[in-house]
Amino acid sequence: AAIGTVADMAPLSGENRYLVKEGLKLMNTTPRLGIGEIISQAGLTPGNLSAESISWTIAPRLNAAGRLAHAMTSYKLLMTESPQEARDLAVWLEEKNTERQKLTAKVWAIAREQIVAQGITPMLVAADKDYPLGIAGLIAGRLAEEFYRPAIVVRTGETVSSGSGRSIPEFNIIKALTECRELLSHFGGHSQAAGFTLPTKNLPQLQEHLSRLATEQLADADLRPQLDIDAEVTLPDLSGDTFNTMQQLAPFGRGNPSPTFLSHRTEVVDCRTMGNGAQHLRLKLKQGGTVWDGVGFRLGSYLAEISPQLDIVYNLEIDSWGGKERLRLNMVDFAPAE
Structure with a gap:
């Protein structure tokens, strides 16, 4: 139930x-x-799993079977009693x-x-x-x-096409598809994610209808992602028992987001890209005599915009790579320090 709740992005309330x-208690003790x-x-690291461990690591592996082959493999894994x-x-x-990660990166570049x-x-x-079709939702996301x-990604066929x-938040996609239901064979989902099948001949009409609905409903919207910052702090403020105290609010996820912090004028000691295709950033940031490791997932393309001092927005997390646990900053956004 815990894995399904997080994987399906149900509100954590x-x-x-x-x-x-x-x-998570069971997964950390007797999985x-x-x-x-x-x-x-x-x-x-056994014993230190979080909701983020499910969403970023466990769920993608379980889902990989259905995306590239058959979901029965994951079911067998969950039910087996044979080591x-x-x-x-x-x-x-x-x-x-x-394999799914490599395919997603390749197809995303083409779709983009x-x-x-x-x-x-x-x-x-x-x-x-x-x-x-198995990764269409990932690409759309x-x-x-x-x-x-x-965003909608469609695999077209001669007579039948399917998409995700x-x-x-400003646009209810399942409501939009419901208004186009006469064009669809099947559809389902919720406000932020949906899937559908339709006759290929209806695809141009569907695109036209959805574009019109989006244009009307988003006409006055500021189509830039908004950041909700919980506290403005300096990096030395995060020492001591801050992280352990913060964990009393966990598990974090949709409906209960991890606290987001803003720190001004942090000094960049080191910055480089990492990961497949250099898509992520790895940093060392200094302020008030403290040095922190930081990571910026999918921010690798912004390497040239890193200045000597940055204003950063981030979450606090545990990095357990290599079996060693240490706190790090998961950078959400940054700008040159003012």
Whole structure:
């Protein structure tokens, strides 16, 4: 229940928060065989799993089976009582997840190029016969995140096409699809994510209708992502028991976001890219005699914009890579210090 709640991005409030909190306790002490093997293969630290561990590491591996092959493999992993079978299936999922990451990066670059060539409109639509349906939602999500607009990615067929959409808070995508239901064969989802199937001949009409709805509903919207900052602090303020105190509010996720901090005039000691395709940033930041490690996921393309001093917005997290636990700054945004 804990994994499903986080993976489906259900709000972490009320009963959901309790289910995830108690589920994490079990995963950290007596995980099922299959979950334990995923934890091991992914290099996570047993006993220190969080909701973020589910959303960023465990869920993507379980989902990789259905995206690239068949979801039954993940079901078998979760249900097996054989240590050897659990190990074999976890290794297979790890390989599939790596394959999924590479495929996602490749297809996202193609879809992004298509979107830019078409022009950035209130509703982004990328359609092609070669887009893998299993990762269409991931691609749509990254497009919506980068351009801050609802996005749909469609795999086109000769007679039938299927697609996935991701949205922004200002636009209810399932409501928009409901208004276009006469064009669709099947559809479902919620306000921020949806999937659908339709006759290919109806695709131009669907695109036209959705574009009109988005243009009307987003006409007065500021289509830039907004940051809610909880506190302005200096890096030395974060020493001591700050992180442990903050964990009393966990688990964090949709509906209960991790506290977001702003620090002005931090000194950049070191900065470089990392990860596949240099898509992430790794930094060392100094202020008031303290030096912190920082990471900026999907911010690698902004390396040239790093100045000697930065104003940074970030979350606090534990980095357990390599079996060693240490606090680091997960950078959400930055700007040259004023």
